[in-house]
Amino acid sequence: ETGVTQTPRHLVMGMTNKKSLKCEQHLGHNAMYWYKQSAKKPLELMFVYNFKEQTENNSVPSRFSPECPNSSHLFLHLHTLQPEDSALYLCASSQGEWYGYTFGSGTRLTVV
Amino acid sequence: GESVGLHLPTLSVQEGDNSIINCAYSNSASDYFIWYKQESGKGPQFIIDIRSNMDKRQGQRVTVLLNKTVKHLSLQIAATQPGDSAVYFCAEMGFPGNQFYFGTGTSLTVIP
Numbered sequence: 001e002t003g004v005t006q007t008p009r010h011l012v013m014g015m016t017n018k019k020s021l022k023c024e025q026h027l028g029h030n031a032m033y034w035y036k037q038s039a040k041k042p043l044e045l046m047f048v049y050n051f052k053e054q055t056e057n058n059s060v061p062s063r064f065s066p067e068c069p070n071s072s073h074l075f076l077h078l079h080t081l082q083p084e085d086s087a088l089y090l091c092a093s094s095q096g097e098w099y100g101y102t103f104g105s106g107t108r109l110t111v112v
Numbered sequence: 113g114e115s116v117g118l119h120l121p122t123l124s125v126q127e128g129d130n131s132i133i134n135c136a137y138s139n140s141a142s143d144y145f146i147w148y149k150q151e152s153g154k155g156p157q158f159i160i161d162i163r164s165n166m167d168k169r170q171g172q173r174v175t176v177l178l179n180k181t182v183k184h185l186s187l188q189i190a191a192t193q194p195g196d197s198a199v200y201f202c203a204e205m206g207f208p209g210n211q212f213y214f215g216t217g218t219s220l221t222v223i224p
Binding site: 002004006040041042043045048056090092097098100101102103104105106 | 144146148153154155156157158161201205211212213214215216217
């Protein structure tokens with residue numbers, strides 16, 4: 001375990017479903033991130049939170065909605081997804097902008 | 113925009129040999145680099161980092177070399193073991209946004 005826990009590990013959802021991904025860290029980090037990992041592509045940054053405030057939204061479609069209730073928890077709410085949204089969604093945390101990230105194991109999402 | 117890429121998508125080495133994984137980056141202003149290892153079913157794991165005021169940094173069995181002149185980064189793994197089989201990513205801290213930009217990864221296979 002890296003200290004960043006993601007649930008669920010696997011998720012299959014229909015295009016009309018609503019689901020949420022959860023990320024939790026108890027490393028005392030102040031920054032949390034959502035990344036999308038698709039086959040043969042670099043990791044794509046989706047959202048950044050610093051001290052619970054969203055500081056980055058990389059032109060992510062509105063069907064993805066992040067929530068950061070406190071510095072230890074991060075959610076990604078999913079609604080009306082498309083099959084091309086199927087990917088591994090990774091959560092990461094860090095002490096700040098100029099520190100390396102600690103990643104969770106990811107949620108493997110399949111949209112059917 | 114940022115462009116981070118690795119020279120080879122796959123690399124096979126004999127157990128006990130040394131491995132060298134290469135990465136090229138495009139932003140000459142970047143000054144912080146990280147190598148990550150991702151095993152099957154897991155998130156990326158921090159291996160080693162280097163800042164631009166250094167040319168070389170050593171860890172346990174791993175060495176990172178940075179050549180700022182040609183914007184090239186390499187990861188050397190000594191005495192490669194089967195447990196080293198994984199996908200290796202380089203990441204560059206760039207501008208704007210002070211976010212990490214990731215390469216597409218090199219899949220390392222260690223042959224017993």
